[in-house]
Amino acid sequence: MINDELRNEIVPIYKRIVRDLEHGARDDFNLCFFDLHNYDQAKVYQALPPQLRHQLIEWVDPSDLADVFDLIEPEVVEEDQLLSEMTPRYAADVLNDMYIDNVVDVLDEMTEDKQEHYLQQLSTANATELRHLLSYEDQTAGALMTPEYVAIKSSASIVEALALVKQVAEESEQISYIYVVEQDKLIGVISLRSLIVHPDHEKVKDVMTQSLVTVLPNDDQEMVARLMADYDLVAMPVVNEQNKMLGIIMIDDILDVIEAENAEDYERFAGVHNLDLEESPFQSIMKRLPWLIILVFLGLGTASIINHYDQLVQKMSVLAVFISLITGTAGNAGTQALAVSIRRITLKEKKGIFRMFFTELLIGLSIGMITGGTILLVVWVWKANFLLGLAVGLAMAGAITVANLAGAFVPLLMESLKIDPAVASGPFISTLSDLTSVIIYFNIASWILNVWF
Numbered sequence: 001m002i003n004d005e006l007r008n009e010i011v012p013i014y015k016r017i018v019r020d021l022e023h024g025a026r027d028d029f030n031l032c033f034f035d036l037h038n039y040d041q042a043k044v045y046q047a048l049p050p051q052l053r054h055q056l057i058e059w060v061d062p063s064d065l066a067d068v069f070d071l072i073e074p075e076v077v078e079e080d081q082l083l084s085e086m087t088p089r090y091a092a093d094v095l096n097d098m099y100i101d102n103v104v105d106v107l108d109e110m111t112e113d114k115q116e117h118y119l120q121q122l123s124t125a126n127a128t129e130l131r132h133l134l135s136y137e138d139q140t141a142g143a144l145m146t147p148e149y150v151a152i153k154s155s156a157s158i159v160e161a162l163a164l165v166k167q168v169a170e171e172s173e174q175i176s177y178i179y180v181v182e183q184d185k186l187i188g189v190i191s192l193r194s195l196i197v198h199p200d201h202e203k204v205k206d207v208m209t210q211s212l213v214t215v216l217p218n219d220d221q222e223m224v225a226r227l228m229a230d231y232d233l234v235a236m237p238v239v240n241e242q243n244k245m246l247g248i249i250m251i252d253d254i255l256d257v258i259e260a261e262n263a264e265d266y267e268r269f270a271g272v273h274n275l276d277l278e279e280s281p282f283q284s285i286m287k288r289l290p291w292l293i294i295l296v297f298l299g300l301g302t303a304s305i306i307n308h309y310d311q312l313v314q315k316m317s318v319l320a321v322f323i324s325l326i327t328g329t330a331g332n333a334g335t336q337a338l339a340v341s342i343r344r345i346t347l348k349e350k351k352g353i354f355r356m357f358f359t360e361l362l363i364g365l366s367i368g369m370i371t372g373g374t375i376l377l378v379v380w381v382w383k384a385n386f387l388l389g390l391a392v393g394l395a396m397a398g399a400i401t402v403a404n405l406a407g408a409f410v411p412l413l414m415e416s417l418k419i420d421p422a423v424a425s426g427p428f429i430s431t432l433s434d435l436t437s438v439i440i441y442f443n444i445a446s447w448i449l450n451v452w453f
Contacts, residue, residue: 006043014047016028063093066095083106099173108143133147139220141249143221145247148171150175151179151181153204165192174235175192180208188210213231214238215249221254302438312446319388322441333433334406335429338411341408341409341410341412357405360404361405364400372400376392402440403437406429
């Protein structure tokens with residue numbers, strides 16, 4: 001079956017490539033396969049059955065397949081599995097020709113024994129560099145960086161810098177920025193555009209930018225992503241405490257980070273951590289069950305409140321009609337506030353606590369009063385009972401206000417206590433809103449509706 005991730009335009013080409021591989025038509029295969037973009041080549045390669053990949057490996061040089069492996073997506077097919085289909089020498093040649101940061105990504109998914117097996121097949125220089133990069137903690141700048149960058153001395157002329165760029169362009173992952181390095185220390189950067197527009201005789205030191213944005217190897221990858229987005233960079237230099245140039249982080253790696261962080265935020269918001277679509281049912285149960293148990297006990301609190309007001313409900317059974325309306329609306333308001341709060345935390349936005357409290361209080365009261373006023377009129381007309389409408393409307397206004405404040409401040413409280421704000425997930429806030437909404441609703445109802453009895 002054809003891989004579902006192939007673009008519609010590629011499917012006919014994929015079928016031709018399969019036919020060429022099956023019939024040994026090497027020239028026709030070359031015309032089809034090498035006319036594709038490397039990304040589409042990677043998709044086709046992943047979609048092929050193993051026996052046809054073996055045939056492809058016989059026809060394609062390791063250097064060409066390295067370009068494909070640079071764009072392989074490990075969540076579709078594990079690269080370790082693909083490498084195991086090759087001879088050790090061929091696999092080593094592929095890894096040697098890949099960009100080194102991508103090789104780190106491949107090796108990082110393997111066990112230490114497998115890592116060492118492949119490292120021993122590589123060139124001494126590459127193996128040494130890879131061991132160094134693999135030593136950095138996961139999800140840090142060091143783990144993302146590549147040592148493959150273009151560096152030049154400040155005394156060089158523009159024409160010399162351009163000659164260097166032409167010399168290394170084919171082997172470099174990026175040439176948009178050329179870094180000015182003296183005694184291994186980063187002192188400036190010059191863009192390719194600047195090299196093109198400035199006269200050949202000018203010196204690099206006279207046109208380079210000395211106001212640099214850099215990160216340390218142990219900085220969190222999310223912070224790096226935010227800096228690159230803020231400063232609109234396609235590459236970020238990584239330096240140590242002494243400003244020694246260690247490497248650069250490319251924008252393509254940061255896009256992967258942003259995608260992963262967004263997925264993680266979604267999982268946390270749903271109250272499910274480290275979601276793996278291929279994990280066993282038992283693993284899924286063990287990850288989801290703790291949250292559900294906590295929410296069950298919160299739900300029992302809501303049920304006990306309703307039970308406490310059982311006599312009131314018996315006297316005025318119509319009250320039960322509006323419980324889900326109030327709790328549902330308050331839960332939605334709390335979830336909206338939670339989403340804004342988590343985004344605020346993610347973006348490290350600084351805002352005075354008192355200013356934020358009054359802002360969220362004003363928002364909650366405004367939304368609550370408008371919503372409550374609307375439902376007051378609806379219930380009054382529907383049930384021909386002003387006091388019932390007033391009870392439901394006031395309860396709605398109060399529940400929304402409290403839920404809005406809870407959604408805004410619970411994540412901040414968790415963060416201040418050094419607890420992952422993910423604990424303040426959507427299901428938690430929704431269940432908490434149910435509990436507070438029921439308390440507010442029945443207290444207001446019992447106070448107002450006592451005039452009936």
